[in-house]
Amino acid sequence: MPLSAREFMRILLEIGERVENEQHRLSELDRAIGDGDHGVSMAIGWRAIRDKIKELEHEEDIGAILQVLSKTFLNAVGASVGPLYGMAFLKGGAVLKGKTSLSERDIVEFWAAAVDGIRQLGKAELGDKTMLDAWIPIVNSLRSSMESGADWLNTLDQAVRAGEAGMESTRQLLSQKGRSGRLGDRSVGHIDPGAASACLIFSSFVDAYKRIKGMNIG
Amino acid sequence: MKKLINHPDRVVDEMIDGYVAAYPNHIARLSTSGRALVRKQLQKGKVGVVIGGGSGHEPGFMGYVGKGFADGVAVGNIFASPSPEPILEVTKAVDQGAGVLYIYGNYAGDCMNFDMSAELAAMENIRTATVRITDDAASAPIDQMEKRRGIAGFVLLFKVAGAATEKGYSLDETVRVCTKANERTRTMGVALSPCSLPQTRKPAFELADDEMEIGLGIHGEPGMTRGKLAGADEVAAQLLDRITDELQLRRGDRVAVLVNGLGSTTLMELYIVFRKTAEILDSLGVHIHRSYVGEYVTSLEMGGCSITVMKLDDELAGLIDHPADCPALTQL
Numbered sequence: 001m002p003l004s005a006r007e008f009m010r011i012l013l014e015i016g017e018r019v020e021n022e023q024h025r026l027s028e029l030d031r032a033i034g035d036g037d038h039g040v041s042m043a044i045g046w047r048a049i050r051d052k053i054k055e056l057e058h059e060e061d062i063g064a065i066l067q068v069l070s071k072t073f074l075n076a077v078g079a080s081v082g083p084l085y086g087m088a089f090l091k092g093g094a095v096l097k098g099k100t101s102l103s104e105r106d107i108v109e110f111w112a113a114a115v116d117g118i119r120q121l122g123k124a125e126l127g128d129k130t131m132l133d134a135w136i137p138i139v140n141s142l143r144s145s146m147e148s149g150a151d152w153l154n155t156l157d158q159a160v161r162a163g164e165a166g167m168e169s170t171r172q173l174l175s176q177k178g179r180s181g182r183l184g185d186r187s188v189g190h191i192d193p194g195a196a197s198a199c200l201i202f203s204s205f206v207d208a209y210k211r212i213k214g215m216n217i218g
Numbered sequence: 219m220k221k222l223i224n225h226p227d228r229v230v231d232e233m234i235d236g237y238v239a240a241y242p243n244h245i246a247r248l249s250t251s252g253r254a255l256v257r258k259q260l261q262k263g264k265v266g267v268v269i270g271g272g273s274g275h276e277p278g279f280m281g282y283v284g285k286g287f288a289d290g291v292a293v294g295n296i297f298a299s300p301s302p303e304p305i306l307e308v309t310k311a312v313d314q315g316a317g318v319l320y321i322y323g324n325y326a327g328d329c330m331n332f333d334m335s336a337e338l339a340a341m342e343n344i345r346t347a348t349v350r351i352t353d354d355a356a357s358a359p360i361d362q363m364e365k366r367r368g369i370a371g372f373v374l375l376f377k378v379a380g381a382a383t384e385k386g387y388s389l390d391e392t393v394r395v396c397t398k399a400n401e402r403t404r405t406m407g408v409a410l411s412p413c414s415l416p417q418t419r420k421p422a423f424e425l426a427d428d429e430m431e432i433g434l435g436i437h438g439e440p441g442m443t444r445g446k447l448a449g450a451d452e453v454a455a456q457l458l459d460r461i462t463d464e465l466q467l468r469r470g471d472r473v474a475v476l477v478n479g480l481g482s483t484t485l486m487e488l489y490i491v492f493r494k495t496a497e498i499l500d501s502l503g504v505h506i507h508r509s510y511v512g513e514y515v516t517s518l519e520m521g522g523c524s525i526t527v528m529k530l531d532d533e534l535a536g537l538i539d540h541p542a543d544c545p546a547l548t549q550l
Contacts, residue, residue, distance in 0.1 A: 033440070035297050037296065039418075040296075041295070074302065074303075075251070075303045076301070079294070082327070083334060
C-alpha cells in the first residue's frame with residue numbers, strides 16, 4: 001500500500017502531537033541525568049514542523065519535503081537534537097528524492113538512512129546510552145524482517161518492540177555521550193531520554209501509519 | 219517556581235527585544251533569524267570573534283558583545299545551543315577578510331551547530347577557527363580534558379579573544395593564545411538551590427535545604443559530590459583546592475580571579491567567598507592581578523557560585539588588562 005506525500009505529512013503531524021503531549025515525561029527523564037529540557041526541545045522542533053507542513057500542502061516530492069523539514073527542525077531547535085534530527089530528515093529525504101509515494105521498502109530505506117545520518121553526526125554507537133540504542137535495533141529489525149519477507153504489519157510491530165527493548169537496555173548502561181556523558185556511574189538506573197523520544201517517534205509513526213492505512217492495531 | 223514572564227514560548231525573543239532596546243549604542247540585531255546580534259561598530263580588518271550558547275545564562279552570552287570582547291553572538295533557546303542559521307548570519311556580518319574565531323563552551327550541541335556553521339562559512343569563503351572552552355574542573359577527570367565543559371571561565375576567555383584580536387593578532391595567533399588561556403583556566407562551582415525552566419517551572423534538580431552539590435553544571439547537570447551545606451570559608455577552600463592543585467600555583471604566580479553568582483546568590487555572599495579566596499591565594503604567595511566579583515554567567519535562578527582562576531603570564535596579563543566596554547563588563 002503506497003503512502004502518498006499527503007499521508008506522509010499527516011503521519012508527521014500525528015508524531016508531533018504525541019511528542020507535544022508527552023514532552024513533560026521526556027523532560028522528567030532528562031531531569032534525572034541531563035538538564036531537563038529534552039521534552040521542551042523536541043516539542044519546539046515538532047511544533048516548527050507542524051507550522052512548516054501547512055506551507056507545504058501542495059508539495060508532492062517527499063524527498064523535497066524532508067529537505068525543507070530538516071532545516072526547519074535544525075533551526076528551530078539548535079541544541080544537540082536539532083542537528084541530529086535535522087541530519088536524520090536530510091539523509092532520510094535524500095533516499096526519497098523525487099518520490100511522490102512510498103513503498104514499504106522505501107519506508108525501511110528512509111528509516112535506515114535517517115538513522116545512519118544520526119550515527120555519523122553523533123559519532124555514537126550501540127551501547128553509548130543514546131537515542132541510537134533505540135534507533136539501531138529499530139532499523140535492524142525493519143531490515144531483517146524485510147529481507148525475510150515477513151508480513152508488513154508484523155514488520156512494523158516487531159520494530160516497535162525492538163526499539164522499546166533497546167530503550168529499556170539504556171537503563172543499565174553507563175552514559176558515554178552528551179551532557180550525561182560526564183555523569184559516570186550516576187547515569188546508571190535511568191532510561192536515556194533520547195532513546196525514549198526515539199521510541200515515541202517511531203511508535204507514533206507506526207500507529208499513525210496503521211490508522212491511515214486502515215490496518216488492524218495490534 | 220514563580221517567574222515574571224508573558225509566555226514561556228516567547229521568553230528568549232522578548233528578552234532579546236528588551237536587550238537590543240536597552241543597548242542601542244552597543245548592539246545591532248540582524249534580521250533573518252532574530253537570534254543574531256553584532257557590535258554596532260566593528261574594528262576594520264580585525265579577526266572576528268563569534269560567541270554563542272543557550273539562553274538562561276544572562277548576562278552571558280549577549281552581554282559580552284562589545285569593545286574588548288566579542289563582535290557577535292548567536293542566541294539559542296534556553297540551555298540549548300543556537301542553530302547554525304544565526305551563527306552563520308553573525309559570521310558573515312563580522313568577517314572582514316581576516317577570518318573568524320568561534321569560541322564557546324564544550325557541549326555536544328554547541329560543537330555540532332558551530333561545526334555545521336563553520337562548514338557553511340567555508341562554502342562562502344570565510345575562514346573560521348574554533349576554540350572550545352573546558353574550564354570546569356569538576357566535569358571530567360584531568361586526563362579527559364576534551365570531555366570537560368565550559369562554565370564561568372567563558373568571560374575571561376572571551377576577554378582574551380577580544381583583546382588579542384583588537385591588538386591585531388591573526389586568526390592563528392588568536393587560536394594559539396586562547397588555547398593557552400583555556401589550558402591555564404579552571405573553574406569549580408557549587409550549587410545550593412535549583413533553577414527551573416520557564417516551560418516546566420519545576421526545579422531542575424532536588425537539593426535539600428541543608429545540602430549543597432559541588433561541581434553541578436550550569437544547566438543543572440548533576441555534579442561530583444553532594445553533602446551538607448558548609449560555611450562560605452570551607453566551601454571556598456574546597457573549590458579552590460582542586461584549582462590550585464591542577465594549575466600547580468606557586469609562590470610568585472599571578473592570576474585573574476572571577477567569583478561568579480549563579481542567579482540567586484547575593485553579592486554579599488559572593489564577596490564573602492572572594493574574601494576567603496583572596497586569603498588562600500595570598501597565603502600561597504599567589505598575586506591576584508585582577509579580580510571580578512558578580513553575576514557573569516548565571517543559570518536562571520540557580521543558587522550558588524563558582525570560582526574561576528586563570529594563571530597569567532605577561533601576554534595573558536596584558537590581554538586581561540585591555541580596556542573593554544560591553545553591556546556586561548566595562549573596564550577602563
